[in-house]
Amino acid sequence: MAKTVSVKKVAVKECCPVVSRILAAAEKLFSKHGFAAVSMSAIAKEAGTSKANIYHHFRAKDDLHQAALRFAAESIKSLLENVEESGGTVSRKLELFAQAHIEGMHSHPDMSRLILRELLTDSRKRGREIAESGFARNFSALTTLVRKGQKNGELRKDLDPAAVTALVLAANIFFFQNNDVLRHYREVTFADDPEGYVKTVSEILLNGIRPR
Amino acid sequence: MAKTVSVKKVAVKECCPVVSRILAAAEKLFSKHGFAAVSMSAIAKEAGTSKANIYHHFRAKDDLHQAALRFAAESIKSLLENVEESGGTVSRKLELFAQAHIEGMHSHPDMSRLILRELLTDSRKRGREIAESGFARNFSALTTLVRKGQKNGELRKDLDPAAVTALVLAANIFFFQNNDVLRHYREVTFADDPEGYVKTVSEILLNGIRPR
DNA sequence: TGCCCGACCAACCGGCCGGTCAGCAGCCAT
DNA sequence: ATGGCTGCTGACCGGCCGGTTGGTCGGGCA
Numbered sequence: 001m002a003k004t005v006s007v008k009k010v011a012v013k014e015c016c017p018v019v020s021r022i023l024a025a026a027e028k029l030f031s032k033h034g035f036a037a038v039s040m041s042a043i044a045k046e047a048g049t050s051k052a053n054i055y056h057h058f059r060a061k062d063d064l065h066q067a068a069l070r071f072a073a074e075s076i077k078s079l080l081e082n083v084e085e086s087g088g089t090v091s092r093k094l095e096l097f098a099q100a101h102i103e104g105m106h107s108h109p110d111m112s113r114l115i116l117r118e119l120l121t122d123s124r125k126r127g128r129e130i131a132e133s134g135f136a137r138n139f140s141a142l143t144t145l146v147r148k149g150q151k152n153g154e155l156r157k158d159l160d161p162a163a164v165t166a167l168v169l170a171a172n173i174f175f176f177q178n179n180d181v182l183r184h185y186r187e188v189t190f191a192d193d194p195e196g197y198v199k200t201v202s203e204i205l206l207n208g209i210r211p212r
Numbered sequence: 213m214a215k216t217v218s219v220k221k222v223a224v225k226e227c228c229p230v231v232s233r234i235l236a237a238a239e240k241l242f243s244k245h246g247f248a249a250v251s252m253s254a255i256a257k258e259a260g261t262s263k264a265n266i267y268h269h270f271r272a273k274d275d276l277h278q279a280a281l282r283f284a285a286e287s288i289k290s291l292l293e294n295v296e297e298s299g300g301t302v303s304r305k306l307e308l309f310a311q312a313h314i315e316g317m318h319s320h321p322d323m324s325r326l327i328l329r330e331l332l333t334d335s336r337k338r339g340r341e342i343a344e345s346g347f348a349r350n351f352s353a354l355t356t357l358v359r360k361g362q363k364n365g366e367l368r369k370d371l372d373p374a375a376v377t378a379l380v381l382a383a384n385i386f387f388f389q390n391n392d393v394l395r396h397y398r399e400v401t402f403a404d405d406p407e408g409y410v411k412t413v414s415e416i417l418l419n420g421i422r423p424r
Numbered sequence: 425t426g427c428c429c430g431a432c433c434a435a436c437c438g439g440c441c442g443g444t445c446a447g448c449a450g451c452c453a454t
Numbered sequence: 455a456t457g458g459c460t461g462c463t464g465a466c467c468g469g470c471c472g473g474t475t476g477g478t479c480g481g482g483c484a
Binding site for chain 1: 244245246247248249303331332334335344347348351352355365366367368371372373374375376377378379381382383385386387389390392393394397399400401402409412413415416417418419420421422423424
Binding site: 039040041051052055060061 | 440441442443444445
């Protein structure tokens with residue numbers, strides 16, 4: 001009866017159809033409106049079940065949020081795995097990573113938004129570490145790749161690899177988060193063309209905006 | 213008695229001390245926890261007044277949120293005004309803008325977070341346009357600057373000016389939003405040094421990460 | 425002095441919140 | 455048939471929510 005906050009299910013993935021429906025509903029609503037703005041009734045309605053049934057499968061609202069977050073984070077495998085084995089220059093790998101990263105966010109917008117939202121929420125919050133873990137995986141993999149490029153002379157050695165990594169991720173996350181806003185600026189033509197955006201950004205990062 | 217949703221005060225700035233205290237409290241709490249997660253009682257407590265008194269000055273919770281947002285957005289003057297008259301190359305001006313931009317966010321974190329939070333919230337929402345307006349001002353001023361640099365040959369002409377602008381803003385906003393997360397990555401050394409971060413980023417953007 | 429008006433507040437309202445619980449339909453083993 | 459087990463539900467709870475109300479207080483003004 002103690003107020004334990006441990007997570008009920010370890011492998012929560014697909015024990016039964018209603019659970020994954022609940023998780024999908026939670027993911028969708030939490031990512032769109034935020035944790036506090038979504039009621040359990042709303043989630044139940046979206047999942048096509050009853051509120052009590054959610055409490056049959058999850059201990060509390062916070063547990064459900066954690067589970068949805070964990071489920072989303074699990075699905076983010078290291079994007080560099082496929083890229084690494086593709087052969088080619090580090091520059092090329094960087095662009096491929098960026099391409100895969102932005103495409104991944106685009107095809108799983110709810111998951112991505114859920115994680116990003118948690119990332120920039122108040123620290124100290126439970127679940128923050130889950131969001132961070134997925135983020136950290138990509139960050140450190142990218143940094144390693146940059147270091148390799150510096151070692152073999154393909155990239156400048158006088159730059160902080162973490163700063164390069166931050167720039168690549170920043171460009172992608174910015175595009176994903178602010179797409180709706182950017183879309184109706186007349187200066188912006190790339191809002192519906194993530195691939196073109198990544199190409200331009202890669203070109204800028206690799207060769208700079210000053211003429212060579 | 214009609215359910216009008218117009219804003220009560222046009223110049224809401226400092227009609228009386230308690231109003232600005234309420235606005236400051238709203239700005240702080242909304243930016244930290246989000247609209248739905250903050251109760252009027254909490255704002256009243258933070259502002260050192262009563263909930264009823266807030267409703268004496270603002271029609272509804274949403275009105276208060278709007279007012280706080282408007283107040284924050286008003287204070288964002290075009291950061292390029294001072295930069296423009298500084299003379300110097302376009303490259304230098306770009307770096308100065310970035311420096312001023314990140315410093316502005318750093319010294320008014322609540323305002324910045326409030327606006328950024330609103331920016332990435334569900335479209336259709338009232339108040340989104342307020343957040344967009346401040347964003348748009350900086351975006352289009354920066355784009356103009358980039359165009360000027362392209363015209364006088366200082367910057368490459370084959371790059372989309374909006375993409376360059378997006379990259380500059382992305383780098384800064386990413387740094388500001390994710391600072392707490394980045395801080396405890398061992399690869400990251402620039403978390404407490406925004407000036408150094410901007411310098412590195414500017415160098416990358418101007419000259420690229422490939423050796424010349 | 426008397427009065428008026430805006431700033432302010434304690435107490436309250438209906439309603440929705442997260443969370444609980446007794447019990448029901450179906451199904452399998454006995 | 456029957457008793458228990460599982461997956462699930464409608465009805466309900468106390469509490470907090472956004473918002474209202476009736477009224478106090480104090481300074482300008484006649």
